[in-house]
Amino acid sequence: MPRDDATRLSALYDAHAAPVWRYVVHLTGDRAAADDVVQETLLRAWRTPRILEQDPASTRSWMFTVARHLVIDDARSAHRRREIAVAETPDVATSDLTDALFEAILVEEALATLSADHRTVIVRAYYGGLAIAEIAAELDIPPGTVKSRLHYGLRALRLALQEKGVTR
Incomplete structure (x- = not known):
């Protein structure tokens, strides 16, 4: 070499x-x-x-x-x-979680690149299942601000995932 x-x-x-x-x-x-x-x-x-x-x-x-x-x-x-050798066949088949784990790691890394404000509204909306009005009340900000942060946060998240080669 x-x-x-x-x-x-x-x-x-x-x-x-x-x-x-x-x-x-x-x-x-x-x-x-x-x-x-x-x-x-x-x-x-x-x-x-x-x-x-x-x-x-x-x-x-x-x-x-x-x-x-x-x-x-x-x-x-x-x-x-x-x-794979087992004494008995398992009762319930388990699925391969490799893809889900990899996607979770990528999303977590991409979320970490966002600002705290954008990350907060995205996590509350998508992972917490809260509506715009609920997020606004919880964070004590206007609903329009929540919508704006959600829009620009998702845009930044998409760019972060594109940089990792996940989406086009």
Whole structure:
């Protein structure tokens, strides 16, 4: 491996390996599998020169997406399905919550980028299920202000998610 490639790979590892590893452990609960996924993710990034030329935030977003796909591919693989051995068949089938977990993490990170005022009305409206009038009364602000904050907050949230590569 040429010296320049070794330097770039080392810088890529230093900047992104730990967050990607924590993310994969969060998804899978398996530290050993996380090591393998991080290694494969770094290898794919190194093999994709355009990724190394992007800004660090875009590179990290790309790496999180690749890691997520590797986790999903592993979970869906026939190899993985044959390895699961249980004494008794479970009564209730459990669904794979990987997608929901990933989406929750992305939304949480995007909400954190908003101003406190915008975040407050969005959380109360969408997660709290409150109407405009209820939010206005609770925050002691006019309903028009709630509507405005909700509009501009959702707009900022959409932009934050676009920056993470979630929406167009």
